[in-house]
Every structure is written in structure tokens, then in C-alpha cells.
Amino acid sequence: MSEHIMRAVTVREFGGPEVLTVEEVARPEPLPTEVLVRVHAAGVNPVDWKTREGRGMAELQTLPLILGWDVSGVVEEVGFGVTTLAPGDEVYAMPWFPRAAGGYAEYVTAPARQWARKPSTLDHAHAAAVPLAALTAWQALADAAHVRAGERVLITAAAGGVGHFAVQFARRLGAHVIATAGAARHPWLKELGADETIDYTTTRFEDAATDVDVVIDLVGDAHDRTGTRSLKVLRPGGLLVALTAGVSPELARAAEAAGVRVTPYLVEPDAAALTTIAGLIDAGEVAVEVAETFPLEQAAAAHARLETARTRGKLVLTVTG
């Protein structure tokens, strides 16, 4: 294969998992201040399949599209002016979000300062599981909610990609962590730092949790009105961080009537936070859960699995190496 051609999973029209097609496409070239990274693994996130369906970040994209925002790999080439990275460096990132990053491919280019050094104790598959989910949890807890020691934090969908990081980060911030998940996940979530677990399949969390300062809602109103129901567990003035679909006018009105606050939130690239998170991982303070890896060619199967919303931790595509 020519060095200027690469394999990638492309989307030529929005639709089901079957629109994900392996093709040979032109390899990107790094502009000045960018680096070219040989992708070893690419994380799969719900925003990927939602965008593939024509929702998610679809309206920001042009077709054909290469999905994938989570990348772990090795710097192949640096563009003019780059002094912070060199060929051979192992890096990870969530570059370009919400613009397309093209992670489901053999190569990606992105600004050098959007990349962080990959956690040295992780292989690429586990490193690729980190950026989008961990940054979401980190920024939602620390930047959006300013969680402080002693506060009570409820995390819905705590066993998923974002949730399992949120449990660990909230615990590190000194919060009392209440996690919703199916009962089979409870022992694991307690190991990660959950103080209380609620089985959402048998118990309505508003009957089991009270006086909560912050809700990190990873389920939303589309499923059993989880966002609106979570307003009931908040103390007066408490905050709902709504991560799945923004804040509808109905949800905003319900929050106002309940005397609590609600904010939408969208993750942003943040190499400095990824460097801090890599340090926590390498110190053994944060664990990364990968439920399953799929070869790049099986991206459609990975999407179909993630769409069931029953994954413990993350799914990852292995690309090379």
C-alpha cells in the first residue's frame, strides 16, 4: 500500500451500523503546528453512533465522514514549528471535537498541543478508552459542578464509559458517591469508589437518594424521564448536569419550580487534563475498564454493541500494532 493511502472506516450516508465501510483513502498531511499520528487504537463512544445515525454531532459534519474522536498512537511526523513532540512519541487525545477527527483510520493529524503523553502503564487499547469519557467526567465534575469534598453526587449510568470514570473522580474529589447501575455491576462500582449503589431496574433512584448536591446525568429524559426525575433528589440549590441532550424548556421550567439548577454540558479537548489523568492512571489511582476490543474492520459490530447501552466501561477499535 502506498504511504499516502490509508485504511479508514467511512460514512457516506447517515444510517445504521451497515453504513460504516472500510475504504482506502488519502492519508492526511500535518500542517504547520500539527502532528501526524499512526493510530494504534480508537475508542468508540455513543456520540459516534448517534452521529452515524444523523444525530449527535452530525449537523457539524460533511460527508463522507470518518468517525472517531478517541485516539491512542505514535507520532509519525511533525509539522513545521512543532517542538513539544517528536516522531516515536506515544500520545493520546480527543482532538478536534466536535469537528471530525477521523479516528477510525490508520492516521490522524491534529494540533500538537491537543495531544498528551499516553499513560505509560496502559497499552494503546486501554489508552484509547480514556480521552472522551474521562474528560467528560473530569470537566463535568470539576469545571461544571465544582464538586467539593463532602458533597453528595449522584451518577446515573455509572457503569458505562463516562460513569466509571465519574465514580472514581468524584471519589477523589472527596464526594459521597451514589451510583445507578444494574445489580451485577455493584461490587465493581464499590471497588471503584461508589459509597452507595442503586439498581435502576428494581428501584427508582428518587426513592433511595436524597439531599444530593450534584447529579451527573448520563441517561437523560429519553429513558424513563431520568433527567426530570433526578430533580427530586437534589437539595435546594443543587445542580443537575445534563449530559445527554441539553436542557429542554420543560426541564428548565421543572428545575426552576423545584428550586434547583440545571446546566447543559459538552466535553472539550483538553490536553492538560489528559496529562493529569495519565498521571493518576500511572499512579494506580484510576482504573480503565475495556469491555471488548474489535478490529477496525468490525466497527459496525462495535457500534451495534454500544447501542445496546449495556457496556461495562468502554469499547475500543484496534487499528494497528
Ligand SMILES: NC(=O)c1ccc[n+]([C@@H]2O[C@H](COP(=O)([O-])OP(=O)(O)OC[C@H]3O[C@@H](n4cnc5c(N)ncnc54)[C@H](OP(=O)(O)O)[C@@H]3O)[C@@H](O)[C@H]2O)c1
Ligand atoms: N455531553 C457530553 O459532553 C457527553 C460526553 C460523553 C457522553 N455523553 C453522553 O452520556 C451518555 C453516556 O455515555 P457513556 O459513554 O457512558 O455510555 P455507555 O458506555 O454506552 O453507557 C452504558 C451504561 O449505561 C448503563 N445504563 C443504561 N441505561 C441505564 C439506566 N436507565 N440507568 C442507569 N444506568 C443505565 C448501563 O448499565 P448496566 O449495564 O448496569 O445496565 C451501561 O453500563 C450517552 O448518552 C452519551 O452520548 C455526553
